[in-house]
Amino acid sequence: MNSPRPYSPQPGPGTALSLTERRKAATQLDIARAACELFAERGPDATTAEDIAHRAGVALRTFYRYFRNKQEAVAPLLAGGGAEWRALLAEESPGTPLAEALERAVTRSLTGPVALAEGLGWARSLLRAAQGDPALRAVWYRVNQDSEEALVPILAHLAGPSADPLQVRLLAAAATDAIRVSLEVWSTTDTPPSGPASPADLAVHSLRELTRGMSILAPGRP
Structure with missing residues (x-):
């Protein structure tokens, strides 16, 4: 099984993103917003990666495709x-x-x-x-x-x-x-x-x- 990729910062000014990259970035941001909402509501300890994926409307495997853990999800x-x-x-x-x-x-x-x-x-x-x-x-x-x-x-x-x-x-x-x-x-x-x-x-x-x-x-x- 491949190791999940860490979040990488956005490209610098003037760097064009492909359509696929824009979709990935949008998915990452949706997951990040879901994580932030849940952390504010319940706290990090009471929030799981499964909770975040469910709130974001993505599969758990999609969550782990982009982030190592629940805390990493807020990086975007x-x-x-x-x-x-x-x-x-x-x-x-x-x-x-x-x-x-x-x-x-x-x-x-x-x-x-x-x-x-x-x-x-x-x-x-x-x-x-x-x-x-x-x-x-x-x-x-x-x-x-x-x-x-x-x-x-x-x-x-x-x-x-x-x-x-x-x-x-x-x-x-x-x-x-x-x-x-x-x-x-x-x-x-x-x-x-x-x-x-x-x-x-x-x-x-x-x-x-x-x-x-x-x-x-x-x-x-x-």
Whole structure:
């Protein structure tokens, strides 16, 4: 019997998906939404892979075709926000001040219609559930690591060929952690998804704190 394939992050900006790949991605997202709903209703411990497959309207073998376990099933939802903000960042022109480009992309992604309609609600439910589930927390951390790695080439392109690779990596780590920590803090509250102390507000503040003094944000400085 073949081992189930782990969830792989969405392709980068500009990568075209075939019809088959789009159908697979849609099925993964249906399963992810079902898992999130059940985790919010019952908690991860009281939810089985069979429950998730039934709620999603797929066979159990289809579930295991895409995911190793029930916690892994939420990865597409957790990864969606990162894919969105990386795509927005990739739209920026090389030479644009990186601090401005990062803040603009973060704000747009966390205040966009998809984020406000469902994305942030899913994130809050899953992060709350993850507090008592180490396996679910591990999925969250892995999704963020994947996002950080996917961010590096985008930042390198925007920063230009003379940018220090170490500085690019540090900036990718700081930007990813700014969003991650902001979402984790926000999820413990009942603060609305927009306005003061919202994810966008916290993320911009965190980004400024974590990147303060980075030479890559001040290209003219030695």
